[in-house]
Amino acid sequence: MTTTSTPTEARGTEPAGTRRSDASVDLRIESLRKTYGEQTAVDGLDLLCEPGTVTGFLGPNGAGKSTTLRILTGLAEADSGTALVGGMSFRAIPQPGRVIGVMLDARTLHPGRTGLETLRLAARTCGMRTSRADEVLEMVGLSGAGRKRVRGYSYGMRQRLGIGVALIGDPAALILDEPANGLDPEGIRWMRRLLRSFADAGGTVLLSSHQLAEVQATVDRVAMIAHGRLVAEGSLEDVTAQGGTRVAALDPESLGRAVEASGVGATRGSDGSFTLALEPADVGRLALEHGLVLTELQRLSDGSLEDVFFSLTEDGQAPRPAPATAAAAAPTTSQEA
Numbered sequence: 365m366t367t368t369s370t371p372t373e374a375r376g377t378e379p380a381g382t383r384r385s386d387a388s389v390d391l392r393i394e395s396l397r398k399t400y401g402e403q404t405a406v407d408g409l410d411l412l413c414e415p416g417t418v419t420g421f422l423g424p425n426g427a428g429k430s431t432t433l434r435i436l437t438g439l440a441e442a443d444s445g446t447a448l449v450g451g452m453s454f455r456a457i458p459q460p461g462r463v464i465g466v467m468l469d470a471r472t473l474h475p476g477r478t479g480l481e482t483l484r485l486a487a488r489t490c491g492m493r494t495s496r497a498d499e500v501l502e503m504v505g506l507s508g509a510g511r512k513r514v515r516g517y518s519y520g521m522r523q524r525l526g527i528g529v530a531l532i533g534d535p536a537a538l539i540l541d542e543p544a545n546g547l548d549p550e551g552i553r554w555m556r557r558l559l560r561s562f563a564d565a566g567g568t569v570l571l572s573s574h575q576l577a578e579v580q581a582t583v584d585r586v587a588m589i590a591h592g593r594l595v596a597e598g599s600l601e602d603v604t605a606q607g608g609t610r611v612a613a614l615d616p617e618s619l620g621r622a623v624e625a626s627g628v629g630a631t632r633g634s635d636g637s638f639t640l641a642l643e644p645a646d647v648g649r650l651a652l653e654h655g656l657v658l659t660e661l662q663r664l665s666d667g668s669l670e671d672v673f674f675s676l677t678e679d680g681q682a683p684r685p686a687p688a689t690a691a692a693a694a695p696t697t698s699q700e701a
């Protein structure tokens with residue numbers, strides 16, 4: 365699926381040239397479901413990541429992010445639904461490393477190998493020439509440490525090497541679990557530019573992170589999940605513009621109809637609440653018009669992904685969907701799972 369062309373012009377830790385292939389690959393998750401015994405890890409998830417975008421995959425601990433990424437990368441099997449990379453399941457891709465670069469846990473890198481050996485082995489595994497390892501080593505800013513064993517690497521250096529392994533096959537898409545972990549401010553800035561440059565060259569990036577301010581500075585799209593369900597999805601601007609007003613009513617179904625009729629941009633929470641792009645007084649008027657009894661009316665500050673995250677996942681402890689209103693949130697009022 366990928367083509368190799370001119371050599372990468374890597375300069376120091378400049379991210380330029382991280383992608384040379386012009387292949388494009390989307391990541392498409394539909395109605396994905398996975399349970400572990402009684403525990404539902406992923407509960408009917410839909411998500412589309414398109415070429416040219418960096419999507420931040422967010423959610424509190426246990427929300428189902430890692431399970432989703434593991435299914436997408438062929439490490440776990442879904443009970444139902446699909447998770448496709450460029451239209452194929454990961455396991456069906458003949459040379460997956462040439463299509464999608466994956467870093468789920470940089471701690472699993474072999475401690476006894478040097479950085480260069482790690483990258484050479486990764487290059488061989490996906491059918492790349494071994495000189496690609498030197499290019500990538502430079503790309504991830506580890507040229508000076510290539511002959512050092514991984515056991516002597518700091519956590520941040522391992523993260524860089526892990527990202528290097530993901531990039532080795534010149535893939536069209538990247539899946540990274542907590543890539544900013546352990547990176548110092550310079551490293552975070554480097555990673556942000558690397559991912560931006562990758563996406564600007566037509567690459568597709570899906571990354572999970574708990575570092576919301578960092579995510580806000582890096583991504584252009586956001587998918588937020590709680591209890592395995594999507595609670596917000598859209599461009600960073602759309603999701604953070606939902607700073608407006610959070611409202612809940614005694615009768616969530618009637619509230620949903622009122623919100624829908626108003627035509628106002630809104631996100632539905634998994635507990636049946638809505639976050640509306642309106643001032644509280646206007647939400648109050650809307651409620652009055654529809655004879656609704658409100659149980660919550662809260663102004664959220666604009667522009668912060670952190671505010672949206674906490675409002676939609678209840679201080680990081682995502683709300684359990686009520687049985688009668690278990691619709692997943694959607695960026696508009698008309699979509700329900």
Ligand SMILES: Nc1ncnc2c1ncn2[C@@H]1O[C@H](COP(=O)(O)OP(=O)(O)OP(=O)(O)O)[C@@H](O)[C@H]1O
Pocket residue numbers: 400403404405423424425426427428429430431432
């Ligand atoms: N192998 C497993 N066996 C049993 N339960 C599991 C397994 N993997 C995940 N789970 C459960 O599935 C749910 C989702 O877990 P998952 O690791 O996908 O969440 P997460 O969003 O990645 O969390 P974190 O941010 O803490 O990494 C959790 O309740 C977890 O305990």
